[in-house]
Amino acid sequence: MSASPAAAPGRPRDPEVDRRIAQAALDVFGDAGWAGFAMEAVARRACVGKASLYLRWNSKEALLTHAITAGLPRVSDVDTGTLHGDLVELATQMLDLYVGSSSRAAIRLNLEAEAIPGVAEHYLSMRKAQVVAARAIVRRGIDRAELPGTISVTLLLDTLIGGAMMHALTTPADRRAALAGDTAAHARLLVDFLLSAVTAVDA
Amino acid sequence: MSASPAAAPGRPRDPEVDRRIAQAALDVFGDAGWAGFAMEAVARRACVGKASLYLRWNSKEALLTHAITAGLPRVSDVDTGTLHGDLVELATQMLDLYVGSSSRAAIRLNLEAEAIPGVAEHYLSMRKAQVVAARAIVRRGIDRAELPGTISVTLLLDTLIGGAMMHALTTPADRRAALAGDTAAHARLLVDFLLSAVTAVDA
Known part of the structure; x- marks a missing residue:
């Protein structure tokens, strides 16, 4: 199994984790809006470490864009x-x-x-x-x-x-x-x- | 002309001012949500003094309730x-x-x-x-x-x-x-x- 181009080297991506993060990002955005949208809140909601979020997306904008594409x-x-x-x-x-x-x-x-x-x-x-x-x-x-x-x-x-x-x-x-x-x-x-x-x- | 029961004594209410305040309240709420809803912001938007707002409604909740009733x-x-x-x-x-x-x-x-x-x-x-x-x-x-x-x-x-x-x-x-x-x-x-x-x- 080869990692997708966006994944960190040597770390094959788990689609189930990606899905859970996308849903958590939509939940946090839905409740708190952009003003309350923070990587930390999404990580907590998805039960993943903040580091593992930053490995995938390096900004809030990239994370919300991913969630919109994957979750709607x-x-x-x-x-x-x-x-x-x-x-x-x-x-x-x-x-x-x-x-x-x-x-x-x-x-x-x-x-x-x-x-x-x-x-x-x-x-x-x-x-x-x-x-x-x-x-x-x-x-x-x-x-x-x-x-x-x-x-x-x-x-x-x-x-x-x-x-x-x-x-x-x-x-x-x-x-x-x-x-x-x-x-x-x-x-x-x-x-x-x-x-x-x-x-x-x-x- | 007699003042409405809710008006301050001796101050007949101007329906045009009431209407302008209701619209300003909806505008501020629409843009900023409840988290950003403040009497001061509504007064500024409606071009009325903060005192004249408090003469009419004594809380943010009462003001937004009025705006919903009057403006929708x-x-x-x-x-x-x-x-x-x-x-x-x-x-x-x-x-x-x-x-x-x-x-x-x-x-x-x-x-x-x-x-x-x-x-x-x-x-x-x-x-x-x-x-x-x-x-x-x-x-x-x-x-x-x-x-x-x-x-x-x-x-x-x-x-x-x-x-x-x-x-x-x-x-x-x-x-x-x-x-x-x-x-x-x-x-x-x-x-x-x-x-x-x-x-x-x-x-």
Whole structure:
């Protein structure tokens, strides 16, 4: 097993430790924001030594950038072969994100990311890539004649992504565990509801 | 002109000053959060003396509670007589809020309000009242036979409110002024799109 280029020499990286650090970084950022984001707090939360954090990332900016990349869903990975399948997966990703433990970090990125040097550019280009990938899902549906070419891609995606986010954020605490246990079921209801709008507009 | 009960004796309150203070309080909270929320910063932002702030509210908690009540839209005020009109007004409120200057405060309340003693209870009861009022709008539409009784009130409201919020938050900076100038036009597009879904489900 060869170490990845970013790893310290002679120390093969443990992906499980990387994952735990990314989640701890999102947790600390979600709770305390950039003002309270410190390598020490992340190391404590991830139960790793501070040295082992610095071996991997030499700055707070690099660590948060890694956590954003590793810990948030990637729309570009969605390609099930059908429009319905792709939209359900996209809605499921959003429900999982906003009902899950990274929800506070995702909301806080909206507020703070653009003002953090070294993170802003990465976050903005990732957001842009997400929008491009989501629009590509709908375009593929139009190409496969699953959707009329006249539909508003913007309205369909705003209501799908916004509807999933709003549902996760407004589900009362006592029903959140049930939603988290089967986000795909709600995603299907949401997609069926919205696709009937698109079909009706066409008819 | 008689002073309102909360005003200092002999000092009639100026509603324009109250409004300016509420907006300044939301601006400071939106930028700096509860950790950076100080009477002095709000007074400076509103261009009023610190004494005149303390004459009105004797604590940071009371000031932020006032700003939330006065500065954020109230769904309970929406009643135009038709379902279409009510939903357009509701969507317009959300677009105005998230494309406007109080957007950061509204997002930050999601993150922080529950942890601020003296503000949490007020914020949660206001959120609850908003949900009840929004559901009442849809119920009135069903009573007037503008909607089938079988529709999912939750899906309709999640996609309407979430879709408006998402649209405002993802509109690129160079197009935000155009959206802010005519939020009602986009609200109508959104409502027409969603109501066609409801009709299609019924057909």
